[in-house]
Amino acid sequence: MPTDSQSPYLPFGENKHAAWYGKDILSVKQFSREDLEYVFGVAHEMRGMVERVGTFDLLKGKILANLFYEPSTRTSSSFTAAMERLGGSVIPINEVKYSSVSKGESLPDTIRTLECYADVIVLRHPETGSAAIAAKAARKPIINAGDGIGEHPTQALLDTFTIMEELGHLDNLTVTMLGDLKYGRTVHSLARLLSKFNNIKLNYVSPDILRMPKEVMDEVAQKNIPQAEYASLEKVLPETDILYVTRVQKERFEDPADYEKVKGAYVIDPQVMQVAKKEMAVLHPLPRVTEISVDFDEDPRAAYFRQMEYGLYVRMALLAMVLGKA
Numbered sequence: 001m002p003t004d005s006q007s008p009y010l011p012f013g014e015n016k017h018a019a020w021y022g023k024d025i026l027s028v029k030q031f032s033r034e035d036l037e038y039v040f041g042v043a044h045e046m047r048g049m050v051e052r053v054g055t056f057d058l059l060k061g062k063i064l065a066n067l068f069y070e071p072s073t074r075t076s077s078s079f080t081a082a083m084e085r086l087g088g089s090v091i092p093i094n095e096v097k098y099s100s101v102s103k104g105e106s107l108p109d110t111i112r113t114l115e116c117y118a119d120v121i122v123l124r125h126p127e128t129g130s131a132a133i134a135a136k137a138a139r140k141p142i143i144n145a146g147d148g149i150g151e152h153p154t155q156a157l158l159d160t161f162t163i164m165e166e167l168g169h170l171d172n173l174t175v176t177m178l179g180d181l182k183y184g185r186t187v188h189s190l191a192r193l194l195s196k197f198n199n200i201k202l203n204y205v206s207p208d209i210l211r212m213p214k215e216v217m218d219e220v221a222q223k224n225i226p227q228a229e230y231a232s233l234e235k236v237l238p239e240t241d242i243l244y245v246t247r248v249q250k251e252r253f254e255d256p257a258d259y260e261k262v263k264g265a266y267v268i269d270p271q272v273m274q275v276a277k278k279e280m281a282v283l284h285p286l287p288r289v290t291e292i293s294v295d296f297d298e299d300p301r302a303a304y305f306r307q308m309e310y311g312l313y314v315r316m317a318l319l320a321m322v323l324g325k326a
């Protein structure tokens with residue numbers, strides 16, 4: 001039997017020996033510091049290619065299934081754009097109510113179906129651990145695009161890529177996470193990922209009922225990263241290099257009255273930001289509701305719109321990696 005690289009049917013076969021070929025991306029725990037540097041290198045090249053040529057054929061003929069059981073604008077459209085900029089195509093399943101999910105199909109069966117047609121599956125699902133369940137059922141790579149309040153690894157990768165592009169380094173940083181640290185999956189992934197760097201200090205500012213889960217804090221503590229919790233931003237804002245603002249996750253509250261109590265807890269505006277450093281950046285995974293005033297958008301430290309664009313390059317890199325083309 002000819003090997004794939006000799007096969008007349010696969011003249012442009014993928015590199016099956018590449019480290020990330022065929023792998024699932026379920027958690028930031030899978031990424032070492034070296035892996036991150038590799039992802040950032042590829043993402044940086046993707047940025048250059050998009051700026052120079054827009055679209056190119058690295059993943060020509062490959063198909064992505066974009067399976068979203070929860071609302072999404074940025075994650076779903078940036079994965080679509082990433083695949084199409086690399087010359088591939090996308091099966092979009094945003095409205096699961098119009099798919100067989102509404103007939104009672106299980107997640108593993110839906111995954112088994114989609115992998116017959118696609119080379120890679122991006123999954124967003126309301127239950128923690130769902131991406132791992134999908135990965136168990138699948139032969140093709142699964143990319144976790146948010147599993148309930150669990151993790152959002154591709155967001156944390158793009159968040160750290162943003163920090164790198166904005167500040168030029170990921171060591172020696174004081175990072176302050178603000179808002180809903182209990183239900184916000186992006187901060188669960190980001191805190192874990194940042195704990196792989198040197199001389200990082202993490203501040204968590206939240207209402208008492210929305211504190212960072214103990215499980216995440218325990219994991220970060222194992223890496224000897226100093227962490228401190230606060231109810232108010234005042235004390236820590238002047239020392240902050242990265243302010244990571246999050247939306248209060250209304251849809252995840254068991255009691256709507258609790259949401260009402262904390263929904264407007266923090267608002268970042270030009271006045272609040274007067275005491276912050278000149279050289280720092282404000283990030284937000286978006287969508288925002290009221291936690292960052294639009295009056296702050298023109299400030300050079302407001303990096304959240306650039307952050308969305310960086311997401312495209314990181315997702316291009318990840319797709320190329322798991323499909324053996326990087």
Ligand code: NCD
Pocket residue numbers: 074075146152155184185186246247285286287
């Ligand atoms: C985040 C998410 O879905 O967790 N959004 C995103 O992917 N950019 C944050 C949020 O919904 O608040």
